[in-house]
Amino acid sequence: MHIMEGFLPAAHAVAWSCVAVPFVAAGAWKLKKIVVERPEARLQLAAAGGFAFVLSALKLPSVTGSCSHPTGTGLGAVLFGPSVMALLGSIVLLFQALLLAHGGLTTLGANIVSMAVVGPWVAYGLWRASTALGLPMAVGIALAATLGDLATYVVTSAQLALAFPDPVSGFVGAFGKFAGIFALTQVPLAIAEGLVTVVVINALVGRGFLKTEGVKA
Amino acid sequence: MSLAIDRLAQSSRWRRRSTTEKAVLALGLLALALALPPWPGAVLVLLVTWTAALAGARIGWRDWLRLVAAPLGFALTGAAALAVEIGPDGVALARDGGRAALSVILRAAAALSCLLLLAVTTPAPDLVRGARRLGLSPEITEMALLIWRFLFLLLESAIAIRHAQEARLGWRGFRRSIRSLGLLVALLLPRALDRARRLETGLAARGFDGSLPMLSPRQTVSTYFIAATLGLQAAVLGVGLWWS
Amino acid sequence: MVELSLEACGLVFSWPGGGRALDGLDLAVRRGRRLAVLGPNGAGKSTLLLHLNGTLRPEAGEVRVDGAAPGYGRAALAGWRKRVGLVMQDPDDQVFAATVAEDVSFGPLNLGLSEAEAAMRVAEALDALGIADLAERATHHLSFGQKKRVAIAGALAMRPEVLLLDEPLAGLDHRGGMLLQGVLARLAEAGTTLVLTTHDVDLAYAFADEVALFSNGRTLRQGEAAAVLGDRALTEAAGLETPLLLELGVRDRAEALARFGRR
Amino acid sequence: MVELSLEACGLVFSWPGGGRALDGLDLAVRRGRRLAVLGPNGAGKSTLLLHLNGTLRPEAGEVRVDGAAPGYGRAALAGWRKRVGLVMQDPDDQVFAATVAEDVSFGPLNLGLSEAEAAMRVAEALDALGIADLAERATHHLSFGQKKRVAIAGALAMRPEVLLLDEPLAGLDHRGGMLLQGVLARLAEAGTTLVLTTHDVDLAYAFADEVALFSNGRTLRQGEAAAVLGDRALTEAAGLETPLLLELGVRDRAEALARFGRR
Structure with missing residues (x-):
């Protein structure tokens, strides 16, 4: 869920950008390391970035009239690992703002934190945990994708609540308002994304592209 | 294949203007949209960006309106949350009568127009090259x-x-x-x-060794355009501060 | 009227922000015939096919199926696409399941057929394309020519009345091309109406009953193959050549060799 | 010996997990000539080209440039690819930059040329392909034919002695094909040695001085175009036809029309 251009007050826009910087820088550092070891990985990662953009541009079938779409968070994190996703995700978010007017430049920092940092890490963590627990792969993937999506939406609601606390009930009330309103679109979307991800992983396994372990670029 | 914004950017009348000129104009206005109080700051910014896009870069008004309307869903749902309050007696209409919601929508619309002004006149690779010249x-x-x-x-x-x-x-x-x-x-x-x-x-086959050197097109920056832009922005700033 | 199975009347279409792809285009597809839509690259041939099965919606004009515009509602589109199948140019875009049989069953299952019926349809379609032995093969290990035939089987398994094929022979070598031409000829004999796009005048001459010559989003002329292709001024206007065999006044290669050959 | 600019001797190569792609293949590329490597799909033509510029390394046999095996070290490969350029079949596999001029400048800059020299090379290459007006265009808005020429310009800007082209005319229509043939003819006249792969016997006959007939990873025969293509048993063994013009005993279409034409 992208926060649109100009929706956050200036101070919040700046603050979230500052929060995002270290994660993006770490992603860039990681990228540099990968590229030094394997120069050809650069093209693979770029392809992954393009892929993530396309995923976000494909409308999910569930919620008509909503401006939301799958973030690809779960899949990206499981396939490519979350730290480099922070950088790829940031570039993809920039292009989404410039090409689709999804999100924005002043809200880029906030969107990076929710969609390129928190979402991927949650999805990745759940994926690792479910593998460690020996859950069936489909269950693990569906959980990772769905909850990764939900985590993004929770963070976004919190960001909005921080920016616009309720005059009466403060942050908590505002969080309730934003989370409540956006739940109408985001919860079905997260479930749909979980289901799609399962189809994807099964098809990839069927094509011999994935072993039971995730591939890493 | 292409996306509407990219198509417009590639064929806009300002395609050959230097990235610096367009970035100073749009990003400067974006900063003003965020920094000034929405009334009259955002309104002034809306006025300037729409004029620049429609009259300056000659973007078709149908295309422009479609783009501006796209993020409306988010703006309205988000603003709906601002128009209500949660108190001990449950949900009620905000005491300011939705003034806060309105000003957020106004500011967002102004900022969005700045983003779109940049996006429909400047293909994204130009901006990336600009960022490289700035040291990224x-x-x-x-x-x-x-x-x-x-x-x-x-x-x-x-x-x-x-x-x-x-x-x-x-x-x-x-x-x-x-x-x-x-x-x-x-x-x-x-x-x-x-x-x-x-x-x-x-x-x-063309000598790839990991890096991707390219000759980027050189652009000449019009000092006249920059001066006019800065003058305009100073005027917006002045009026915005004086009014409030 | 009943012999016209598909009709395009004055279609106009522009890609968003781009130029005009179709510019008042007319086309008539007669039942049971083989029609070649012939034109240079970029003339709008693929865009036309996407209109003929309802994927794209024209800005002006309309597409008629059996004399009536089917409409673009969900149920109407499903009925339309059941009758008018489409095979796109790049088989990599349309063979998406893991195995051949699974992929070909995609359409029949979407029609709501039972698994048993779908399996029958799959077997029938694979048979028609001569690839029954590939049924269990993984799709990503197929050669280009095999994948092309799987894509056609996927459309055929829905038993369409009209089959639209975008550049069906592109990328195939001599042997692969002959094989596919044979398959298409058998489909035509079995009663399927065929519409294919191509920029190859020789293919159009060899294969089609009728040719619609296409240029800049319009039909320059539609008529019997020899008549349209024999009009030099017309083919030149479309940026194409007259087929050599037609210029030599013969129907096919064998006749050319018999009349003029060295040996 | 000096006239042989590139040579393949007994190349053997298998794709991992796949069958044998090259099976003791020999080929001789003579300086300043146009060689067509002709064979059906899957015969190993693309795999061969990837050996000729050092991208793939054979399991047995070797590739020689000017009589000597250059080796596969980084510097050796750079020198090799500077002299032997490669244009792949799908231009999207080579065109990577956002604008045409940027893309074409990639090769020259990799050669270590200064920006000014590189800019000159870019202008020269775009000129040679007749696409100087596309320099500032976004690559993703190009038509297929334009993209193809950008890919060739990208290879040409490195001023290779030998240019390898994989199916250069595939997917182009009549006009686009003629245009590109004209460009290649001019390159050949200017002294570039050309090697192209194709499954189109007519193209090979029209364009090449020499033809190497290819089947199942081996050269069936290499020699003057008319001699190789005229051997019916040979072309049939490779799953190809004899060019119609050759069967009719004429060199080109114009001659055929003059001798046998109706009008």
Whole structure:
């Protein structure tokens, strides 16, 4: 869920950008390391970035009239690992703002934190945990994708609540308002994304592209 | 394949203006939209950006309105949350009568117009090159430019796959749609990586060793345009501060 | 009227922000015939096919199926696409399941057929394309020519009345091309109406009953193959050549060799 | 010996997990000539080209440039690819930059040329392909034919002695094909040695001085175009036809029309 251009007050826009910087820088550092070891990985990662953009541009079938779409968070994190996703995700978010007017430049920092940092890490963590627990792969993937999506939406609601606390009930009330309103679109979307991800992983396994372990670029 | 904003940017009357000029104009106004109180700051910014886009860069008004309206869904749902309050007696209309909601919408509309002014006059690669000149590391800018190339290639594939699935009655109802989308994504990912592998071979034939040197087009910056832009922005700033 | 199975009347279409792809285009597809839509690259041939099965919606004009515009509602589109199948140019875009049989069953299952019926349809379609032995093969290990035939089988398994094929022979070598021409000829004999796009005048001459010559989003002329292709001024206007065999006044290669050959 | 600019001797290569792609293949590329490597799909033509510029390394046999095996070290490969350029079949596999001029400048800059020299090379290459007006265009808005020429310009800007082209005319229509043939003819006249792969016997006959007939990873025969293509048993063994013009005993279409034409 992208926060649109100009929706956050200036101070919040700046603050979230500052929060995002270290994660993006770490992603860039990681990228540099990968590229030094394997120069050809650069093209693979770029392809992954393009892929993530396309995923976000494909409308999910569930919620008509909503401006939301799958973030690809779960899949990206499981396939490519979350730290480099922070950088790829940031570039993809920039292009989404410039090409689709999804999100924005002043809200880029906030969107990076929710969609390129928190979402991927949650999805990745759940994926690792479910593998460690020996859950069936489909269950693990569906959980990772769905909850990764939900985590993004929770963070976004919190960001909005921080920016616009309720005059009466403060942050908590505002969080309730934003989370409540956006739940109408985001919860079905997260479930749909979980289901799609399962189809994807099964098809990839069927094509011999994935072993039971995730591939890493 | 292309996206509406990109098409407009490639064919806009300001396509050949230097990135610096367009960035100073749009980003300066963006900063003003955020910094000034929405009334009258955002209104002034809206006035200037719409004039620049419609009269300056000659973007068709239909295209422009469609773009401006796109993020409306988010703006309205978000503002709805601001128009109500949660108190001990439950949900009630905000005591300011929705003034806060209105000013947020106004500010967002102004800021969005600035973003769109930049986006419909300047192809994204120009901005990435600009960022490189400002010192962003080549690893990141090269990655961004490659992603740019891949996203169009993959978008084209995704649309073709979707058309093929529709021809065979996929994408009809929730279950078929989920399955169709899943198969589409599962076909696209290996193709993306396969494209990367073949591009590597293609570039190796031209001496690829890991870095991607390119000759970027030189642009001359019009001091007149910059001066006029800064003057205009100073005026917006002045009026905005004086009024409030 | 009943013999016209598909009709395009004055179609106009522009890609968003781009130029005009179709510019008042007319086309008539007669039942049971083989029609070649012939034109240079970029003339709008693929865009036309996407209109003929309802994927794209024209800005002006309309497409008629059996004399009536089917409409673009969900049920109407499903009925339309059941009758009018589409095979796109790049088989990589349309073979998306893991195995051949699974892929070909995509359409029949979407029609709501039972698994048993769908399996029958799959077997029938694979048979028609001569690839029954590939049924269990993984799709990503197929050669280009095989994948092309799987894509056609996927459309055929829905038993369409009209089959639209975008550049069906592109990328195939001599042997692969002959094989596919044979398959298409058998489909035509079995009663399927065929519409294919191509920029290859020789293919159009060899294969089609009728040719619609296409240029800049319009039909320059539609008529019997020899008449349209024999009009030099017309083919030149479309940026194409007259087929050599037609210029030599013979129907096919064998006749050319018999009349003029060295040996 | 000096006239042989590139040579393949007994190349053997298998794709991992796949069958044998090259099976003791020999080929001789003579300086300043146009060689067509002709064979059906899957015969190993693309795999061969990837050996000729050092992208793939044979399991047995070797590739020689000017009589000596250059080796596969980084510097050796760079020198090799500077002299032997490669244009792949799908231009999307080579065109990577956002604008045409940027893309074409990639090769020259990799050669270590200064920006000014590189800019000159870019202008020269775009000129040679007749696409100087496309320099500032976004690559993703190009038509297929334009993209193809950008890919060739990208290879040409490195001023290779030998240019390898994989199916250069595939997917182009009549006009686009003629245009590109004209460009290649001019390159050949200017002294570039050309090697192209194709499954189109007519193209090979029209364009090449020499033809190497290819089947199942081996050269069936290499020699003057008319001699190789005129051997019916040979072309049939490779799953190809004899060019019609050759069967009719004429060199080109114009001559055929003059001798046998109706009008």
